[in-house]
Amino acid sequence: MKISTTPILVILVMSFVLFSCQKEASEFIDTTPGDTIIANSVLATLLQNASQNSGSIDDFIDSTPCSSIQFPYQVIINGQTITITDLSDLASIGNTTSPITIVFPITVVFEDFSTRLVNNQQELDALVILCQSLDNSINCIDIVYPITFFIFNANNEQTGTVVISSDAQLFVFLTTLEDGVFLAIDFPITIILSDGSSVVVTNNNQLQDLIQNCIDIIIDDSPLPIDLETILITDSWFVSFFFDDQDETSDFAGYEFIFHTDGTASAILGANTTTGTWFVNTTSGGQLKLNLNFGLNFPLDELDEDWKVIEFSNELIRLFDISGGDGSTDYLTFSRTPTTGGGGSPEAQQLRTILIDGNWFVAQYLDDGVDDETSDFNSFSFNFMESGIVAATNTNGTLNGTWFVTGTDGNLKLVLNFNNVNPLDDLDDDWMVIDFQNSQVRLREDNDSDADLLTFEKF
Numbered sequence: 128m129k130i131s132t133t134p135i136l137v138i139l140v141m142s143f144v145l146f147s148c149q150k151e152a153s154e155f156i157d158t159t160p161g162d163t164i165i166a167n168s169v170l171a172t173l174l175q176n177a178s179q180n181s182g183s184i185d186d187f188i189d190s191t192p193c194s195s196i197q198f199p200y201q202v203i204i205n206g207q208t209i210t211i212t213d214l215s216d217l218a219s220i221g222n223t224t225s226p227i228t229i230v231f232p233i234t235v236v237f238e239d240f241s242t243r244l245v246n247n248q249q250e251l252d253a254l255v256i257l258c259q260s261l262d263n264s265i266n267c268i269d270i271v272y273p274i275t276f277f278i279f280n281a282n283n284e285q286t287g288t289v290v291i292s293s294d295a296q297l298f299v300f301l302t303t304l305e306d307g308v309f310l311a312i313d314f315p316i317t318i319i320l321s322d323g324s325s326v327v328v329t330n331n332n333q334l335q336d337l338i339q340n341c342i343d344i345i346i347d348d349s350p351l352p353i354d355l356e357t358i359l360i361t362d363s364w365f366v367s368f369f370f371d372d373q374d375e376t377s378d379f380a381g382y383e384f385i386f387h388t389d390g391t392a393s394a395i396l397g398a399n400t401t402t403g404t405w406f407v408n409t410t411s412g413g414q415l416k417l418n419l420n421f422g423l424n425f426p427l428d429e430l431d432e433d434w435k436v437i438e439f440s441n442e443l444i445r446l447f448d449i450s451g452g453d454g455s456t457d458y459l460t461f462s463r464t465p466t467t468g469g470g471g472s473p474e475a476q477q478l479r480t481i482l483i484d485g486n487w488f489v490a491q492y493l494d495d496g497v498d499d500e501t502s503d504f505n506s507f508s509f510n511f512m513e514s515g516i517v518a519a520t521n522t523n524g525t526l527n528g529t530w531f532v533t534g535t536d537g538n539l540k541l542v543l544n545f546n547n548v549n550p551l552d553d554l555d556d557d558w559m560v561i562d563f564q565n566s567q568v569r570l571r572e573d574n575d576s577d578a579d580l581l582t583f584e585k586f
Contacts (some may be wrong), residue, residue, distance in 0.1 A: 129493060134163060139182070140519055149441065162311065162330075162331060163279070163310065163311060163331075164276075164309070164310040164311070164331065165306075165308070165309055165310070166301075166304040166305065166306055166308065166313070168354060169302065169335060169434075170331055170334065170335045171301055171310075173265065173335060173338045173339065174297065174301055174338075175297075175298060175301040175302060176264055176265045176357075177199060177264070177265040177268055177270065177294075177338060178270070178294040178295075178297040178298040178301070178346060179238045179239065179240075179264045179294070179298050180195060180236050180237065180238050180239070180240050180264070180294070180295075180298075181195065181238075181264035181266050182195045182236075182237070182238060182264070183195075183196045183264065183266070183524040183525070184214070184217065185217060185267070185517075185526050186525035187227070187508070187520050187525075188202065188227055188229065188522050189229070189235070189251060189255075189551065190255050190512070190516075190520065190525050190527070191254060191255045191493065191518075191525065191527070192240070192260075192511070192524050193254070194235040194236055194237045194238075194243075194254065195234055195235065195236050196211075196229075196232070196233050196234070197234040197236050197242060198211060198212050198213055199211060199212040199433040200227060200229070200230065200233050200234075201229075201230035202227050202229055202230060203227070203228040203230060204220065204223055204225050204226075204227055205225050205366075205452055205493060208230065216335070223278070225318070225586065226484075226485045226586075229251070231245065231246055231247050231248070231463075232244055232246045232247075233245050233251075235251075237256065237340040238264065238298075239299075239302070240295045240298065240299070244543050245570065249456055249514075250456075251514060252456070252512055252513070252514040253447065253449065253514075254484075255512070255514075255516055255518070255527060258428070263269060265338060265341070266321070267320065267321045267341035268318050268319065268320060268321070268337065268338060269318070269319040270294070270297070270316065270318060270319075271295060271316065271317040271318070271319060271325070272291060272292050273290050273291060274290075274291050274297075274312065274313070274316050275289070275290050275293045275312070275313035275417060276288070276289045276291065276300075276310045276311065276312060276313070277310070277311040277312075277313060278308060278309070278310060279308075279309040279310075279311065279434055280308070280309070281309070282306055283402075285463035296320070307339050312331070312334070314328065314330060315328060315329045315330050315331045316326050316334075316338060318334070319437045320341065321341065323346055338557060346463065350445075355407050355415065355417065355436065355439050355444070358439060358440075358441055358444070359386040359405070359407075359417075359444075360386050360387065360388050361441075362385050362463065363384065363385055363463070364383075364384040364385075364386070364461040364462070364463065365379075365382065365383060365384065365461065365463070365464060365465050366382060366384070366442070366460070366461060367460050367461065367462040367464065367531055367533055367542070368457065368458060368459070368460035368515055368531040369429065369457075369458070369459050369460075370457060370458040370459075370513070370514070370515065371429060371457045374476065374479065375426075375429070376533075378425075378429070378533075379426060381396050381397065381465075382394055382395065382396050382427075382464070383395045383396075386405055390404055390405060390406055391403070391404055391405075392404060392405045392419070392421070394421055394427055401421055401422065401424065401427055402420065402421075403420050403421035403422065403430075404418075404419075404420045404426075404586035405417065405418060405419050405420075405425070406418050410505055414435055414436075415435070415436040416433050416434075416435055416436060417433075417434045417444070417446060418430060418433045418434070419434065422444045430459065432448045432457070432460060433448070434448050435447055435448060435449075435553050436444035438529075438546070440546075442462060442463050443460065443461070443462050443463075443529070443544060444460065444461040444462075445458075445460050445515070445529055446458070446459040446461075447459070454505070456514065458514055458515050460515060460531060462475075462542075464533070465555065474539060475533075475539055478532050478539060478541070478560065478563055478568070479532050481564075481565055481568070482511040482530075482532075482568065482583075483511050483512065483513050484565075485567075485585045485586065486508045486509065486510050486585070486586045487508070487509040487510075487511070487583045487584065487585055487586070488504070488507065488508060488509065488583070488584060488586060489501060489504035489505075489507065489509075489581065489582070489583060490507035490567070490582045490583065490584040491580065491581070491582040492504060492553065492554075492579070492580070492581050492582075493579060493580040493581075494553070494579055495578070496577060496578055496579065496580050500553070503550040503553070504550065505561075506521035506522060506553075507519045507520065507521050507551075508520050508586070509583065511530055515530060515531055516528070516529065516530075516531055517529065517530040517543065517545075519545065519551055526548055527542045528543060528544050528545035528546065528551065528554075528555075529543075530542065530543050530544075533557075539559075540558060540559055540560065541556050541557075541558045541560055541568070541570060542556075542557050542558070543555060543556060543558065553579070554581065556572055556579070557569045558570035558571065558572065558581060559572070566584060567582065567583070567585070568582070568583045569582050570582070570583075571579075
């Protein structure tokens with residue numbers, strides 16, 4: 128992947144207007160918490176989140192809350208090329224139900240305002256996979272700039288003044304704030320609310336209350352998974368998805384993988400066993416990796432990589448690797464369910480092709496085959512990506528899950544996993560495919576009694 132990163136932190140810090148001075152004693156600030164801002168305080172964090180770049184504003188286009196696409200750029204809708212130059216252009220296509228195709232290359236902007244050049248959809252899909260957290264940005268207020276901060280030391284002596292002229296400058300200023308430094312805002316300042324109205328703010332408490340009152344915080348109380356090593360050595364694993372330029376899952380049909388505590392691994396196919404090695408490590412940047420080596424014989428040699436971990440649970444391990452040769456991305460998924468090769472059959476390949484082509488919505492969801500709960504999904508648009516990511520997008524943002532097709536002709540399954548996030552957790556299942564066509568996929572829960580029924584239709 129060709130990467131171009133802008134040294135924006137240096138540029139922004141240099142752009143601050145700093146004045147070093149010493150104020151008279153009468154101008155010293157009150158040291159009570161309500162009148163000062165320090166690193167990692169509640170108000171500092173709120174202001175940092177309010178000033179960071181929001182990656183959620185264009186989730187219906189790029190399917191990731193971790194970055195946004197830098198203006199201007201172009202998209203294709205219904206064969207028409209549209210140039211997006213600002214937020215108003217973005218809003219004008221926000222309600223479209225037609226597939227949106229991005230014209231590459233594009234530049235994406237991360238929460239800290241650093242940038243990266245993305246040359247194609249495959250590179251963008253890789254960024255979607257790497258996005259591990261929800262967007263923390265606060266989008267319900269806008270600060271009217273410029274605003275001024277007075278800087279004080281622990282002795283209540285003013286040591287400088289900083290004039291902030293943009294969200295980017297404020298974000299960098301607050302994220303680089305050192306311990307022992309005290310800030311005071313030069314009030315009054317003006318805040319614009321999401322309804323377009325403005326509020327004149329005169330103190331810290333009013334500012335903090337204003338921001339907190341407009342936040343809708345979603346707390347995920349799901350327990351943290353146990354460590355990857357423990358999961359690997361517990362019971363057997365099977366390759367449920369392998370993608371290397373194309374779906375090659377069928378190459379691993381019948382293979383059972385057992386990971387042993389001594390760092391060896393067994394790939395069992397009938398009476399034949401191939402011994403390999405495995406270990407888990409973490410890069411200096413915090414990226415978890417699963418290193419596999421099964422020798423030079425096909426097809427197990429395809430697994431010989433230091434795979435980056437996308438996600439893992441007791442039932443699923445999803446991995447990817449960016450080739451050092453052509454820069455393409457390979458994807459590997461282990462699951463607990465034996466497969467006959469996943470998407471290798473013609474019918475399975477056809478279903479994958481249909482799902483990837485366009486955006487989908489839930490046309491019907493019957494809990495236990497009786498209770499109609501379709502309305503729970505009315506606001507969601509589903510984008511099935513070739514990488515095995517399925518992006519569920521509504522007005523609140525995007526939630527990324529995983530999907531793959533497994534089984535053989537006449538016995539297909541569509542496996543969905545949204546990591547127990549309500550209401551999408553109702554879709555977490557191994558769905559038996561009843562039938563499918565270009566614009567509709569009908570599914571039944573893999574359960575003999577009181578089975579849920581699910582129908583996807585294309586927009």
